[in-house]
Amino acid sequence: MSGDASLFALFTGVFLLLALATLAAEALAERRPGPVTANLRARVAAWWVMVVLLGLAFVFGRTGVVLLFALVSFAALREFLTLIVRSPADHHALVASFFVVLPLQYLLVWADWYGLYSVLIPVHAFLFLPVVSALRGGPRGFLGRVAETQWALMICVYCISHVPALLYLEIPGFEGRGVLLVAWLIFTVQFSDVMQYVWGKLAGRRPMAPALSPAKTWEGFLGGVGTATVAGALLWWLTPFGPLPAGLLALMVTVMGALGGLVLSAVKRDRGVKDWGHLIGGHGGVLDRLDSVIFAAPLFFHVVRYLWSLR
Amino acid sequence: MLRRLAAVVAGEAIALLARFLTAPRAIWSGVAPEAGQRVYFANHTSHGDFVLLWTVLPPALRAATRPVAAADYWLQSGLRRFIGRDVFDAVLIDRRPEMRTEDPVAQMVAALDAGASLMLFPEGRRNDGTAPLLPLKSGLFHLASARPGIDLVPVWIGNLDKVLPRGRMVPLPLACTVTFGAPIRLAAGEARDAFLARARAALLAIAEVQT
Numbered sequence: 001m002s003g004d005a006s007l008f009a010l011f012t013g014v015f016l017l018l019a020l021a022t023l024a025a026e027a028l029a030e031r032r033p034g035p036v037t038a039n040l041r042a043r044v045a046a047w048w049v050m051v052v053l054l055g056l057a058f059v060f061g062r063t064g065v066v067l068l069f070a071l072v073s074f075a076a077l078r079e080f081l082t083l084i085v086r087s088p089a090d091h092h093a094l095v096a097s098f099f100v101v102l103p104l105q106y107l108l109v110w111a112d113w114y115g116l117y118s119v120l121i122p123v124h125a126f127l128f129l130p131v132v133s134a135l136r137g138g139p140r141g142f143l144g145r146v147a148e149t150q151w152a153l154m155i156c157v158y159c160i161s162h163v164p165a166l167l168y169l170e171i172p173g174f175e176g177r178g179v180l181l182v183a184w185l186i187f188t189v190q191f192s193d194v195m196q197y198v199w200g201k202l203a204g205r206r207p208m209a210p211a212l213s214p215a216k217t218w219e220g221f222l223g224g225v226g227t228a229t230v231a232g233a234l235l236w237w238l239t240p241f242g243p244l245p246a247g248l249l250a251l252m253v254t255v256m257g258a259l260g261g262l263v264l265s266a267v268k269r270d271r272g273v274k275d276w277g278h279l280i281g282g283h284g285g286v287l288d289r290l291d292s293v294i295f296a297a298p299l300f301f302h303v304v305r306y307l308w309s310l311r
Numbered sequence: 312m313l314r315r316l317a318a319v320v321a322g323e324a325i326a327l328l329a330r331f332l333t334a335p336r337a338i339w340s341g342v343a344p345e346a347g348q349r350v351y352f353a354n355h356t357s358h359g360d361f362v363l364l365w366t367v368l369p370p371a372l373r374a375a376t377r378p379v380a381a382a383d384y385w386l387q388s389g390l391r392r393f394i395g396r397d398v399f400d401a402v403l404i405d406r407r408p409e410m411r412t413e414d415p416v417a418q419m420v421a422a423l424d425a426g427a428s429l430m431l432f433p434e435g436r437r438n439d440g441t442a443p444l445l446p447l448k449s450g451l452f453h454l455a456s457a458r459p460g461i462d463l464v465p466v467w468i469g470n471l472d473k474v475l476p477r478g479r480m481v482p483l484p485l486a487c488t489v490t491f492g493a494p495i496r497l498a499a500g501e502a503r504d505a506f507l508a509r510a511r512a513a514l515l516a517i518a519e520v521q522t
Contacts (some may be wrong), residue, residue: 081483
């Protein structure tokens with residue numbers, strides 16, 4: 001199948017799944033009205049919007065996908081800093097994170113400058129932003145403040161930027177089809193999230209980490225990761241991998257995704273909030289929806305780059 | 312005509328920028344976003360306060376709601392005049408008693424009598440300190456005495472002070488909330504200080520509501 005035909009097939013499948021989910025959510029909401037089914041309906045409705053947005057970005061190719069994820073990073077960073085920001089002394093460093101580091105990172109991804117975008121935040125921003133904070137403000141809580149800023153940038157900008165970076169991998173026999181890699185990654189990881197939710201609601205008993213998140217159970221984790229791994233393997237025809245490597249990669253990204261959800265739950269719990277924000281109806285904030293992708297994308301990028309790509 | 316069109320476009324652009332920077336969330340905890348004449352009175356920590364309040368109002372309410380703002384600031388330059396008068400249709404009052412040609416309360420009453428709702432910042436100046444709320448000026452009381460039948464809706468604008476701290480030029484994008492509390496009215500025979508204390512308590516009560 002050509003790249004466009006594969007993408008068309010995937011989106012058709014996703015639209016069918018969403019249509020089924022919509023019917024199921026409507027039926028459940030009718031039978032058992034209440035906050036849980038209302039939330040389910042809101043979640044499904046938000047999925048439609050997210051899928052259409054991603055599809056639109058795909059239509060505009062590399063530039064569209066880079067732009068979409070730059071905006072997603074912006075919203076994620078806004079959410080993250082809303083929970084951590086305290087000292088006015090960091091105003092300049094934080095403004096620079098938003099209006100210099102973030103656009104520069106995505107500009108470098110767009111220009112395919114791998115050598116610089118892979119060190120911009122871990123090296124240059126890491127060294128430079130504390131200097132700004134030190135020059136502008138006092139030492140009170142300094143290490144905590146600069147560490148939180150760095151963490152926010154790593155999570156919200158650096159990790160997320162590895163999703164559009166997938167478009168630039170040069171894989172023999174897979175030229176011009178990078179969008180499929182993005183589609184496969186996002187589908188597999190998000191499908192795992194959905195199936196963890198479904199398995200958790202249906203069969204969840206033993207909590208994984210009760211101190212972090214009451215909703216996450218071993219049954220949900222194993223069921224979700226298992227189902228999405230099988231789905232990822234069955235979708236091998238979208239990727240440059242065979243069925244077995246596709247399944248192994250799916251296992252890797254779904255496990256990483258679940259762990260990412262746990263880590264970001266720990267941050268939320270520490271700050272005393274349930275959700276990161278309110279931007280996505282039923283889901284919470286951008287970070288609530290993307291926590292899994294954030295942890296899966298950089299690892300997936302580097303494994304594929306090392307094992308399949310020319311560079 | 313062209314000026315009117317420019318004002319509408321500028322208004323939408325300002326609202327879009329406010330949404331981009333602060334993803335404002337309106338929490339209608341004590342009152343519904345319904346049409347009806349009201350005086351919204353809010354805490355004042357930033358130049359952007361009335362812009363954010365204006366942004367979260369539904370379009371129909373927005374068109375009928377005028378901010379009360381300082382003439383000495385908004386008449387200073389051509390651009391400010393355009394934004395203050397044409398875009399926001401502000402009721403411009405002079406904060407300096409010695410320069411006044413019109414009584415501010417009379418100006419607000421005239422706007423109410425013409426059918427408008429108002430946005431008012433009864434602290435009288437921007438709160439740059441650490442106290443959550445400054446003492447309220449008596450303007451709100453005089454307005455309530457003149458038109459006691461109008462609902463006074465307390466509004467708490469949360470987090471905007473951190474978006475643009477004093478003396479900073481570039482705003483920091485952070486999520487903000489705008490919480491609308493239950494309306495209050497001046498009770499028959501209620502004294503000035505008792506009423507202002509009640510209005511202040513109403514504001515501080517919704518400051519706690521936001522998550």
